[in-house]
Amino acid sequence: MIEKQHIIDRFKSYVTIDTESDPNSNTTPSTQKQWDLANKLVEELKQIGMEDVTIDDNAYIMATLPSNVSHPVPVIGFISHFDTSPDFTGANVNPQIIENYDGKDIVLNKEQDIVLSPEYFEDLLLYKGQTLITTDGTTLLGADDKAGITEIISAMEYLINHPEIKHGKIRVGFTPDEEIGRGAHKFDVEKFGAEWAYTMDGSQVGELEYENFNAAGAVVTVKGKIVHPGYAKGKMINSMYIATDYINSLPRLETPEHTEGREGFFHLHNIQGTVDETKIQYIIRDHDREHFEARKEMLEELANDINEQHQREAVTVEIKDQYYNMREKIRPMMHIVKIAKKAIEEVGIEPIMKPIRGGTDGSQLSFMGLPCPNIFAGGHNFHGRFEYVPVESMIKATEVIVKIAELTAQDISKFKSEEE
Known part of the structure; x- marks a missing residue:
């Protein structure tokens, strides 16, 4: 069972570090402050027991969870980005914890009369009774995509602590500058060495996407x-x-x-x-x-x-x-989408299959030779003061990663039987 407070504490430790990217910069990463979280993530990956933990001169992070089975299993990957959008400030993020959300207005900032209301943001009502993490109304939150990083590291930690769950070799990757369209530009696909990967960069719980703009x-x-x-x-x-x-x-x-x-x-x-x-x-x-x-x-x-x-x-x-639209590269190997869909169903969620009205690192990576569907990370209202994420959605996303690892170590021929 994924421990709730552990997820909250890990997420808060990431979002309180300012990693806003800058489209006017020519460096990689585009802002020096992205190194603050990148270096922290490297140390954390080592602490939980990941192997081959590397960070290159452009702050691209990779790490390995070795296989614990003797039979051949495809190498898969999970990828998220650690920068936040320049559309709204990511400095001095002060996350608020709303326990047992009652379905009513949430006052983010009383002094400035900033209210997160289900009358305007109807998706809030999906999460009545759950624990929400919101902003204080003066910054974005950074769930895009620090929720994804939280989920990937938490899933790897869970697999390390539960060796009875069988899985193949898993690679994880964290990138800078996704929010300014450069997240995959210097990603070394050959070094990553996975047959396919999943970006944990979607929104609502259940989302599974393999089409984008x-x-x-x-x-x-x-x-x-x-x-x-x-x-x-x-x-x-x-x-x-x-x-x-x-x-x-x-x-x-x-x-x-x-x-x-x-x-x-x-x-x-x-x-x-x-x-x-x-x-x-x-x-x-x-x-x-x-x-x-x-x-x-x-x-x-x-x-x-x-x-x-x-x-x-x-x-x-x-x-x-x-x-470009990654659908072109993923349609010939739809088993990678089917595995994710099955994983989502097995953790008790109804998959939501729809095109992304945006892009992820995965859209570029798919054209670089790493097919990369996108899975929900749980956040809503990205890039602004009304951003929030339900903790239960992050827990479910973590469980999906674990389940994908488990399914991929089994006989995947059944997922290939009706390849589109």
Whole structure:
């Protein structure tokens, strides 16, 4: 049985360390403070009895739990990231423990009148009677993805302490900078040496995902012409007005707040402008590869149309692909999803199979030769002050990891019998 207080204490020890990543940095990890938790994790992995514990110059951590069976078993892995999102501060996290949640409003911060309410966040009602860990309303929590790290280390510790549970060789990996799209960029798949792995980076208890967005980022630069406003007639060109035309020309309902499921979007997430120059930053997302390519083309064509209208190169667009839909790489070996699904069912949870409206390290790793479905870590409302995680969900995720290890050491041919 996974001990509840042990999970709470381990999780709190991670989230109180600031590991916010920085998209404007060119180093790996992108922030020096990520080393604080990385080094702690290395020591903890050694303390619980893991072998081959390594950390490289970019803070990628790997460790091994050796097989305790004599027959051949596929080497599998479990992966999580230790950075937190730059969308909201991760400094001075002060986790709050809500025992036996009663289904009512939770006052996170009385002075600032910050309330976590089931009227707005209906998922809270799924966890009545459970123990929730929340923020104090002034920071994010960091369950994304320190819950995943908590679960992986706790599962490895449990397997070490219970050698009667038979398993093959297991590799674990912890990465920096996932929140800024670089978590897998310097991950050594060959060194990791697993046939497949699972990222513990999902949300609601029961989630199992092997589809994600195709993703790209775009920087749109609009050039104007600054002239003294008192003498500007016929001379000034205000880049911010042109930028506004560009923004308003994209489909208004194809944005995150108007889409769900497999629907893609354009997400305007940053504008910096002066009369002389405005920069607009978008992320582009779509599960369908053809639609994804069409979205990128739309950004380019819109720039061309505006340039033709102004008879000069007023708008330029730079687009960089970030990751692709891992479904393409996982469908040929669906037994790895079936094993996880069976594990979730065996710990008493109904699996929730749906596409990820985002990405994980696993989406990139799948294209690097390490097929990597995503499993729930339990948190909700990531990247903001209303983030929370039920402790019982972390316990169940830990049990799922243990069960996957156990199932993989058995005859997995039954999971391959109807390979898709």
